[in-house]
Amino acid sequence: MALKLRKTKTESIASRKFVYRGRTAEDIRERQQRRGLSQESFVLSHVPFFSPDKGDNTIRFLPPASTSESRYYGLDLAIHYGIGPDNNAYLCPKVMKDEPCPMCEERKRAAAAGETEYAAALAPRDRVGVYLVDRGKEGKGPMFWSMPWGLDKDLINISQDKKTKRVYQIDHPEEGYDVSFTKEGEKKRTKYVGVQILRESSPLSDDEETQARWLQWLEDNPIESVLIFYDYDHLAEAFSGGLTEDVKEEEEVPPKKVKLEPRGKKPAVRQQEEEQEEEQEEEQEEEQEEEQEEEKRDVDRLGKHRPKKAKLQDAITLEELQEMKEDDLVDLAESKGIEIPDDVEFDALPDFVEWLAKKLGLSAEKKPSGATDYRQRLRALRTK
Numbered sequence: 001m002a003l004k005l006r007k008t009k010t011e012s013i014a015s016r017k018f019v020y021r022g023r024t025a026e027d028i029r030e031r032q033q034r035r036g037l038s039q040e041s042f043v044l045s046h047v048p049f050f051s052p053d054k055g056d057n058t059i060r061f062l063p064p065a066s067t068s069e070s071r072y073y074g075l076d077l078a079i080h081y082g083i084g085p086d087n088n089a090y091l092c093p094k095v096m097k098d099e100p101c102p103m104c105e106e107r108k109r110a111a112a113a114g115e116t117e118y119a120a121a122l123a124p125r126d127r128v129g130v131y132l133v134d135r136g137k138e139g140k141g142p143m144f145w146s147m148p149w150g151l152d153k154d155l156i157n158i159s160q161d162k163k164t165k166r167v168y169q170i171d172h173p174e175e176g177y178d179v180s181f182t183k184e185g186e187k188k189r190t191k192y193v194g195v196q197i198l199r200e201s202s203p204l205s206d207d208e209e210t211q212a213r214w215l216q217w218l219e220d221n222p223i224e225s226v227l228i229f230y231d232y233d234h235l236a237e238a239f240s241g242g243l244t245e246d247v248k249e250e251e252e253v254p255p256k257k258v259k260l261e262p263r264g265k266k267p268a269v270r271q272q273e274e275e276q277e278e279e280q281e282e283e284q285e286e287e288q289e290e291e292q293e294e295e296k297r298d299v300d301r302l303g304k305h306r307p308k309k310a311k312l313q314d315a316i317t318l319e320e321l322q323e324m325k326e327d328d329l330v331d332l333a334e335s336k337g338i339e340i341p342d343d344v345e346f347d348a349l350p351d352f353v354e355w356l357a358k359k360l361g362l363s364a365e366k367k368p369s370g371a372t373d374y375r376q377r378l379r380a381l382r383t384k
Contacts, residue, residue, distance in 0.1 A: 044226045050143035062131040063171040065222035073171040074128035084238045092124035102236040128152040173204045318362040
């Protein structure tokens with residue numbers, strides 16, 4: 001009987017044929033979307049990010065997954081930007097999950113100490129997480145965008161016909177509408193203007209197979225399932241590096257400055273950019289409903305009730321002042337006989353708070369600003 005001899009390692013390698021394995025489009029896309037090892041993200045790595053181009057953009061929102069409890073295509077987010085030497089962004093566990101957050105704890109301490117500028121820099125930013133398709137780059141498929149809260153509000157305002165009250169279902173996969181806008185400026189001076197809903201409805205994709213693939217991806221990756229919440233110790237370690245001077249490009253500012261006027265002439269104020277602590281809905285159908293809704297939002301956001309109007313006549317602390325809404329601030333100024341000059345303009349609500357605090361004698365010694373100062377103070381705090 002013939003023996004079956006085992007080939008040596010050298011013979012096996014010599015007899016093995018080389019087979020070239022080319023890269024697929026999916027391989028290239030995955031590589032393009034891979035983020036650096038030093039840059040942490042609050043979204044799972046397989047989810048591509050959308051970054052609007054400077055100038056004109058046309059996008060299409062995807063609807064919420066069928067498993068989502070909300071009918072709205074966006075999910076409200078609260079994000080701390082510019083954390084640590086790598087300029088990372090983290091979801092705020094305090095606002096979104098009612099769990100301890102080291103950044104919010106430091107913000108509360110800074111506010112109590114009268115460090116208004118520092119406290120404002122520590123505030124989480126309101127964003128709306130959405131899935132969308134960039135009409136100029138449809139080959140990238142669905143992408144995630146932490147859309148500025150102000151832009152979302154602009155879309156809400158134009159998504160209903162003022163006369164007929166008809167609601168435009170812009171995220172409908174078959175009869176939805178594309179959205180266009182123009183991005184101007186960069187980084188801290190970014191703003192979005194010319195927001196429009198295209199006149200004619202259209203399907204999510206002209207190709208049925210492509211549309212089915214996108215919707216299946218949506219079902220497999222609901223927004224709620226791709227968010228990353230880091231534990232307290234991880235956030236505290238990242239935060240010990242301090243705040244970076246530059247903020248994310250999505251930190252936009254409104255096109256115009258805010259001018260606060262005496263009650264009765266007060267314009268609607270958009271809480272924006274790095275000082276936007278309390279951006280909320282301005283107009284409700286009834287004043288009672290507005291008060292109840294504001295009270296609920298403040299409980300969720302700050303973990304306690306905001307000062308009541310009845311308390312405005314009493315002594316108030318700087319921390320309470322910084323947590324008040326615009327209406328209450330104007331009421332307080334009037335109750336104290338403080339006149340708001342017509343020629344004074346404020347970039348944002350926190351600027352008005354700082355001005356009013358000085359008028360009330362609540363202002364503290366102004367702290368030097370800048371990323372280096374933030375880090376120095378944080379290091380000092382950590383070593384105590």
